[in-house]
Amino acid sequence: MKLDTISTFLVMAAVSVVSALPLQNSALNPHATCPANILSCSLGADNVDSCCLPTYGLVVLSQQWYSGLGPREEFTMHGLWPDTCSGDQGPWNGCDPGRIYDDVEMRLQKYLQDDPGTSSAFFKNMTTYWSSYNDDNNKFWSHEWSKHGTCVSTIEPQCFSPKVPNKDVYTYFSSALALRSQHNIYQALAAKKIYPGSNPTVSSMQDAIEAQFGVKAEINCTCGVLSEIMLYFHVKNADQYEIIAPHSHGDCPDIISYPVKSGSLSPPPHCHKRTTPPTTTSPSGSIPSGRQTGPCTTTGAMVCVDPGISNQYSKCNQGLWVLNQCRSGLLCYSDTTTAAHCA
Structure with a gap:
């Protein structure tokens, strides 16, 4: 599958434990012939070209649950974050000063105009599933790209042949959306009768996620209210993601609030701490x-x-x-x- 077709994720096959978003090797710089079966963070990974395996070998897919963001029956994207194999975050200010942008929305629109082969649904999916609670999508997307996207070594400009302006930006977001579609948290919970408006136990949510994806997740809360669920991956062959057990199970209490979305934009819950x-x-x-x-x-x-x-x-x-x-x-x-x- 070519990178340019990744954004057709809405018609992809059902979820599997091993998530593959294959990148056709011919699209890579000719010096990079990717070994098919070496995973990031595994023995021998350090000797593989950074266009084939990410320098930050642990990838975290973060999906959030906030009132007013996205459809009522969908988690929305927070980000796709490359971390070190030990779970440490990348640099707070990104990895490539020359690709720190504050106009990511415009760059994505420009790329779509220049490449008519990309999916017409891509931008709609961005605004639906990767929206900002403060209603400033460009600022949100620019932050995610500049801090996290620039640290994904497999999509650096030199990894593409020929080089196409803004293809790295598009590939980061389209790959993240595809990965989110393959790992639909709402459906995993609903399959075990866990719906918004309930107060499930963390263990029941973990069981539902494990039944769907084969591993547990990191489940985080704010003030006891569900806010975010993270899935962890290793990578092989440039863009094939294999889900792994999380480095943390999160910070939620034993029983949490899984609220119904109100339909109006609101910031994340804020805890009032008092003695x-x-x-x-x-x-x-x-x-x-x-x-x-x-x-x-x-x-x-x-x-x-x-x-x-x-x-x-x-x-x-x-x-x-x-x-x-x-x-x-x-x-x-x-x-x-x-x-x-x-x-």
């Missing part, structure tokens, strides 16, 4: 509030986290406090057994 829980009053009297942690005994009990400021509340679920979010306004009551917390 003592706040209190406030309402017509019904003093309202217990503040982030609740640890075990609880009254199933269904709800306590406002930040009445009047946030839309979050803690709910007693299966013996543990779980952070929840309202899709609209929040109503707080002094009786923590009152269920009508969301307006």
Whole structure:
């Protein structure tokens, strides 16, 4: 498959444990004949041309779950990140000062205009599945490219013959979108009856992901709310990705909130850290509030986290406090057994 056809990912075959996005070797610089079966981070990888195996041999696919980003039944892209084989991140300011761009959106549009063979769906997929919560896609894409894309050695300009302006930028994003399509997190969770609006255990989510992809994932939360799921890969033959076990299982509590998307853009959840829980009053009297942690005994009990400021509340679920979010306004009551917390 040529690189230029990668963006046709919507018609690719079903997910497999080994994800292959093959790059036709003839498109590489003639000095680089890629060995077919040597994986990045494996014995002998250091002797393989950097157009064939990435210098940063561990690749992390990060998919995020934020209200207002993308379709209600899809995770969206955060990034495709090359890391060292030990899991350390690349340089914070990227790997090639000459390819740090602040106009990635324009460069992608220009590449699509210059190469009519690329998929007409590519840009629509970018805006659908790789959108920014602050509504500035170009800034988001430029950051991801400059910090991470420039560190992918297999798509450096000298790896293509002939050299085509902005093909490296296009290849980074189209490959990432294709990899995301092959590893659809929402579908993996839904296959095990885990849907937004629930409070699943981390172990049940890990089991669902492992059933679909053969390995577990890194699952991260913000304030106890699901925010991001990461899958880890090694690479062979320039652009064939093999999924591997994660270096970390994430930072979520045992039971987490998997909220329904509201449909309106909003920033990621923000935790209000306090040394003592706040209190406030309402017509019904003093309202217990503040982030609740640890075990609880009254199933269904709800306590406002930040009445009047946030839309979050803690709910007693299966013996543990779980952070929840309202899709609209929040109503707080002094009786923590009152269920009508969301307006």
